[in-house]
Amino acid sequence: MRIALMATCLADAMFPSVARATVTVLERLGHEVVFPPGQTCCGQMHVNTGYAREALPLVAHHVDVFEEALTSCDAVVAPSGSCVGSVRHQHATVADGAGRHALAGRATAVAARTYELSELLVDVLGVTDVGAYYPHRVTYHPTCHSLRLLRVGDKPLQLLRAVAGLDLVELPGAEECCGFGGTFAMKNSGTSSAMLEDKMRHIRETGAERCTAGDASCLMHIDGGLRRAARETVRVAGDGAGHGAPRTVHLAEILASTRAGVFA
Amino acid sequence: MSALRRPVALGMPGRRADVGHAPGGPALAGGASSPLRGEETFPRAAKRELAKPQLRANLAHATSTIRAKRAAVVGEVPDWEALRDAGAAMKAEAMQRLPELLEELERAVTARGGVVHWARDADEANAIVADLVRATGAREVVKVKSMATQEIGLNEYLDEAGIEALETDLAELIVQLAGDTPSHILVPAIHRSRTEIREIFLEHMAGVDPELTDEPRLLAMAARAYLRERFLRAEVAVSGANFAIAETGTLAVVESEGNGRMCLTLPRTLITVMGIEKVLPRAQDLEVYLQLLPRSSTGERMNPYTSMWTGVTPGDGPQEFHLVLLDNGRTAALADEVGRAALHCIRCSACLNVCPVYERTGGHAYGSVYPGPIGAILTPLLTGAVDHDDPNSSLPYASTLCGACYDVCPVKIDIPSILVHLRTRGVDAGRGGVPAPEAVAMKAAGVVMGSPTAFRAAEAASRAVRVLARDGAVSRLPWPGSLWTASRDLPAPPKEPFRAWWARERGASAAEGGK
Numbered sequence: 160m161r162i163a164l165m166a167t168c169l170a171d172a173m174f175p176s177v178a179r180a181t182v183t184v185l186e187r188l189g190h191e192v193v194f195p196p197g198q199t200c201c202g203q204m205h206v207n208t209g210y211a212r213e214a215l216p217l218v219a220h221h222v223d224v225f226e227e228a229l230t231s232c233d234a235v236v237a238p239s240g241s242c243v244g245s246v247r248h249q250h251a252t253v254a255d256g257a258g259r260h261a262l263a264g265r266a267t268a269v270a271a272r273t274y275e276l277s278e279l280l281v282d283v284l285g286v287t288d289v290g291a292y293y294p295h296r297v298t299y300h301p302t303c304h305s306l307r308l309l310r311v312g313d314k315p316l317q318l319l320r321a322v323a324g325l326d327l328v329e330l331p332g333a334e335e336c337c338g339f340g341g342t343f344a345m346k347n348s349g350t351s352s353a354m355l356e357d358k359m360r361h362i363r364e365t366g367a368e369r370c371t372a373g374d375a376s377c378l379m380h381i382d383g384g385l386r387r388a389a390r391e392t393v394r395v396a397g398d399g400a401g402h403g404a405p406r407t408v409h410l411a412e413i414l415a416s417t418r419a420g421v422f423a
Numbered sequence: 424m425s426a427l428r429r430p431v432a433l434g435m436p437g438r439r440a441d442v443g444h445a446p447g448g449p450a451l452a453g454g455a456s457s458p459l460r461g462e463e464t465f466p467r468a469a470k471r472e473l474a475k476p477q478l479r480a481n482l483a484h485a486t487s488t489i490r491a492k493r494a495a496v497v498g499e500v501p502d503w504e505a506l507r508d509a510g511a512a513m514k515a516e517a518m519q520r521l522p523e524l525l526e527e528l529e530r531a532v533t534a535r536g537g538v539v540h541w542a543r544d545a546d547e548a549n550a551i552v553a554d555l556v557r558a559t560g561a562r563e564v565v566k567v568k569s570m571a572t573q574e575i576g577l578n579e580y581l582d583e584a585g586i587e588a589l590e591t592d593l594a595e596l597i598v599q600l601a602g603d604t605p606s607h608i609l610v611p612a613i614h615r616s617r618t619e620i621r622e623i624f625l626e627h628m629a630g631v632d633p634e635l636t637d638e639p640r641l642l643a644m645a646a647r648a649y650l651r652e653r654f655l656r657a658e659v660a661v662s663g664a665n666f667a668i669a670e671t672g673t674l675a676v677v678e679s680e681g682n683g684r685m686c687l688t689l690p691r692t693l694i695t696v697m698g699i700e701k702v703l704p705r706a707q708d709l710e711v712y713l714q715l716l717p718r719s720s721t722g723e724r725m726n727p728y729t730s731m732w733t734g735v736t737p738g739d740g741p742q743e744f745h746l747v748l749l750d751n752g753r754t755a756a757l758a759d760e761v762g763r764a765a766l767h768c769i770r771c772s773a774c775l776n777v778c779p780v781y782e783r784t785g786g787h788a789y790g791s792v793y794p795g796p797i798g799a800i801l802t803p804l805l806t807g808a809v810d811h812d813d814p815n816s817s818l819p820y821a822s823t824l825c826g827a828c829y830d831v832c833p834v835k836i837d838i839p840s841i842l843v844h845l846r847t848r849g850v851d852a853g854r855g856g857v858p859a860p861e862a863v864a865m866k867a868a869g870v871v872m873g874s875p876t877a878f879r880a881a882e883a884a885s886r887a888v889r890v891l892a893r894d895g896a897v898s899r900l901p902w903p904g905s906l907w908t909a910s911r912d913l914p915a916p917p918k919e920p921f922r923a924w925w926a927r928e929r930g931a932s933a934a935e936g937g938k
C-alpha cells in the first residue's frame with residue numbers, strides 16, 4: 160500500500176521521532192510511505208479555541224495537499240488521535256459554517272481515507288503483530304479523542320499485547336482526561352495541573368517505566384509533569400533520587416522498536 | 424385563556440426595558456446578582472476552589488461512587504442506545520413545536536381547573552409567585568427541589584416579601600440551613616461531608632437532639648422530624664416539574680425522598696414553576712424518560728417516587744393549582760441553531776459526575792446554579808454572555824473537550840460541540856475592536872501554519888528556545904508560557920524537525936511524493 164504521512168505540526172516541529180517511527184513501522188511492514196511536503200497544520204487548535212475563521216484557510220490547505228496526495232496514495236495516516244479527530248469531525252463543519260459547501264464535500268472525502276495509526280494497522284492493514292520488541296513495563300493512556308471521538312477501542316492494546324518483551328499493565332482511571340485540552344492547559348492552568356497530578360499518581364501506581372499513548376500532545380503534557388516531578392525529587396532528595404521515575408513514549412515509537420534497538 | 428395570559432410569540436411577549444436582551448431578539452436571563460452569574464471568571468473561581476483539599480476529597484469520593492452506580496445500571500439495559508436516540512428525538516420534536524405545545528398545555532391545564540401564568544424572566548416569575556402566596560394569606564411555603572426556582576432566586580425574593588420558603592429535599596435543606604449555595608444539580612450538598620452536615624444541623628436546626636452523631640440514618644431522621652411538622656402545617660407548596668404533557672395537561676415530578684410527594688399532596692395550594700422547555704407532546708413519551716432519568720441521575724433502576732397530577736381533583740390533593748411557565752432566556756437559546764440542543768437537558772447531572780473539571784473544582788466555580796458541562800453551555804446561552812468582561816463568557820472554556828459528558832448524556836447533547844460553538848460565538852463577537860493578545864497570536868499562527876515555507880521558518884526560529892533548555896526541557900518561561908511551565912516542563916525543540924530529516928534522508932524526489 161502507498162500511504163501518505165500526515166506528520167502533524169506538533170510531531171513535525173517538536174517530536175520528529177514520532178513521525179519517523181511511523182515511517183519505520185509502515186516500511187517494515189512492506190508499505191511505501193510518502194510525505195507530502197506542503198502539509199502544515201490541521202487547524203484543530205484554532206477551531207477548539209473559537210477561531211474558526213482563522214482555521215478555514217488551514218482546512219482548505221490541508222484538503223488541497225491531501226486530496227492531491229490521495230490521487231497516488233491509498234490512505235492518509237497520522238500518529239495522532241486528536242488530529243485525525245479534527246480532520247474527521249471538524250473540517251467539514253468549519254467549511255460548511257463558512258458557506259464553503261464544495262470544500263466541505265472534499266474535506267469529507269479526504270477524511271474518509273484518513274486514519275489514526277492504530278486504525279490503519281489493525282482495521283485497514285489487518286495486522287496486530289508488527290514485529291516489535293520493547294522490553295519494558297508499559298501502561299497505556301487511551302487519550303480522550305482516540306477513545307471517544309475516533310472510538311479506536313482496544314486497537315492500541317491489541318498492538319501492544321503483540322509486542323515481544325513488553326509487560327503491559329493496566330492504568331487505573333485510564334479513561335479520564337490528563338488535563339491537557341489544548342489551550343485549556345494555559346487558560347485553566349490550575350485545573351489542568353490538578354488533573355495531571357491525578358494522572359501521574361495513577362501512572363506511578365502501576366509501577367510502569369513508560370506511559371504510552373497515541374497522541375504526542377497529551378504525552379507532552381504528561382511527560383512535562385513527570386519531568387517536573389522528577390526534577391523536584393532531585394532538588395529535595397539529591398542526585399539519583401529521581402532515578403526510575405516513569406517517562407512517556409509514543410505508541411509509534413514502541414512499535415518501531417525491535418531487537419536491533421529501541422527506537423528514538 | 425387565563426386573565427394573566429399575555430400574547431405570546433415563540434419569543435414570548437414583548438420585553439420590559441430593564442431586562443437584558445440580544446438586539447432585536449428574545450429576552451435574556453441573568454441581570455446583575457442573578458443566580459445565573461457569578462462575580463468571577465471560571466479560572467479565578469476555580470483557583471480558589473482548587474485550594475480546598477476537603478472539598479476535593481468530598482467531590483472525588485461522591486462522584487466516583489455515583490459514576491460506578493450509573494455505569495452498572497446503564498450497562499444492564501440492552502436497548503440503552505435506542506432509548507437515548509428516542510429521548511433526543513422527542514426533545515428535538517418538542518423544541519420544534521414549542522409554541523403550539525405550550526398553548527396545548529395551557530388549554531389542557533385550564534380545562535382541568537388549573538391556572539396558567541406566563542413569565543418572560545425571573546422578575547416576572549417571582550412577582551407572580553409572591554402575589555399568589557400573598558393571596559392565600561400564608562407566610563410560609565414548603566418547597567420541592569427545583570432548578571427553575573433556584574435559577575430565578577425565588578427563595579430570596581419571597582424572603583424579602585416576608586414569606587419564608589423552606590426547602591424539603593434533604594441536601595437542599597442542608598444547603599439552606601448553612602446559608603450556602605448548591606454545588607450540584609442533583610446533590611446540592613455534594614461538597615459537604617457527613618461531619619460538616621452534623622455541625623450544620625446542630626447549629627441551625629431548631630429542636631435537634633444535641634447528641635446527634637454523623638451516622639447517615641440519624642442525620643436523615645433528624646431532618647425528617649424537623650420537616651414532618653412543617654409539611655403538616657403548610658398551606659402552600661412551590662415545586663418545579665421534570666416533565667409536562669401537552670396533550671393531557673399532566674405535570675410530573677421525579678424524586679427519591681418522598682418530600683416531593685408530601686408537598687404535592689398535603690397543602691391546599693400548589694404553585695409549579697416550570698421552564699418552557701420541559702413540555703413533551705404525549706403522555707407516552709414518559710416511558711422513555713422515566714427509564715433514562717433515574718439510571719442516569721442517581722444510578723437507580725427506578726426512583727422511589729414519581730408524582731403526576733393533572734389540574735385539580737375536588738376533595739383530593741391541592742384545591743388550587745397554578746402553573747408558571749418560565750422563559751428566562753430559553754427562547755434566546757432556542758434561537759441558536761447549535762446551542763438549542765442544550766434545552767433538551769433533563770437535569771440528570773450525569774455529565775457533572777463524569778466531568779474531570781467539575782470533579783476538581785466543584786460547582787461553585789461556575790458561578791451559576793447550573794454547574795458542570797451542562798452549566799458551561801446552558802448558562803451562557805440563557806444569559807447571552809459574549810462580552811469579554813462577563814464572567815459567564817469564560818464558561819465555555821472550562822472544559823478539555825474530553826467528551827465524557829457527551830457519552831453519558833441520556834438525551835445525547837453534544838456538549839463538546841456546543842462548547843466549541845460558544846467559544847466561536849464569543850471570539851466572533853469580540854472582532855472589530857482592539858484585538859486581545861490571544862486573537863493576535865491565533866491570527867499569526869494561522870498565517871504561519873497556512874504556508875509550508877512560513878512553517879519551516881517558524882520551526883527554525885523556535886529552535887532558539889533550545890538555549891533556555893536544561894536536560895532537554897524548559898522549566899521556566901515568561902508569560903504566557905509561564906501558564907504552562909508553572910507545573911510542567913516544556914520539551915526543548917529538537918535539533919532537526921521531521922521535514923528536514925525527510926528531505927535529508929529521502930531527498931527531494933521522495934519529498935515530492937513522486938517515484
Ligand code: SF4
Nearest residue numbers: 768769771772774832
Ligand atoms: S446535559 Fe445531559 S447529562 Fe447533563 S444534566 Fe442534562 S441530560 Fe443530564
